[in-house]
Amino acid sequence: MxxxxxxPPERPDERRxxxxxxxxHQDPEARSGAPVTTRAVYRYVPHTITxxxxxxxxxxxxxxxxxxxxGSGPQDEQEAAQDWALHHAGRTGHDLFRRVVxxxxxxxxxx
Numbered sequence: 093m094x095x096x097x098x099x100p101p102e103r104p105d106e107r108r109x110x111x112x113x114x115x116x117h118q119d120p121e122a123r124s125g126a127p128v129t130t131r132a133v134y135r136y137v138p139h140t141i142t143x144x145x146x147x148x149x150x151x152x153x154x155x156x157x158x159x160x161x162x163g164s165g166p167q168d169e170q171e172a173a174q175d176w177a178l179h180h181a182g183r184t185g186h187d188l189f190r191r192v193v194x195x196x197x198x199x200x201x202x203x
Contacts, residue, residue: 137201137202137203138201138202138203139199139200139201139202140199140200140202141197141198141199142197142198142200143195143196143197144195144196144197144198146196147195147196147197148168148195148196149168149193149194149195150166150167150168150193150194150195151164151166151167151168151169151170151172151173151191151192151193151194152164152165152166152167152173152191152192152193152194153173153174153176153177153189153190153191153192154189154190154191154192155177155180155184155186155188155189156186156188156189156190157184157186157187157188160184160186162180164176164177170193173191174191177189177191
């Protein structure tokens, strides 16, 4: 055993490294004697993004008044979220709301 842990002692002709997960692997330079270089090639590939109707659309309204954490909750119709905001404004006097519309989209390669 080595002095620093439970791993077996290393042979002098075999350089070893630890990867970022703490696993041991042989140094590529120790095998061939030459430095190993890697090269990545990136290319631009155009994509398109489109609305997916079958995914549906969700509408929500949130009151943005100080200390008010109320919201309409997810609604299938825009009118339902707007009606909630109108009723909330009438009851509380709060007049600023954040509206959120969520839909589903599909990304496809243009190739």
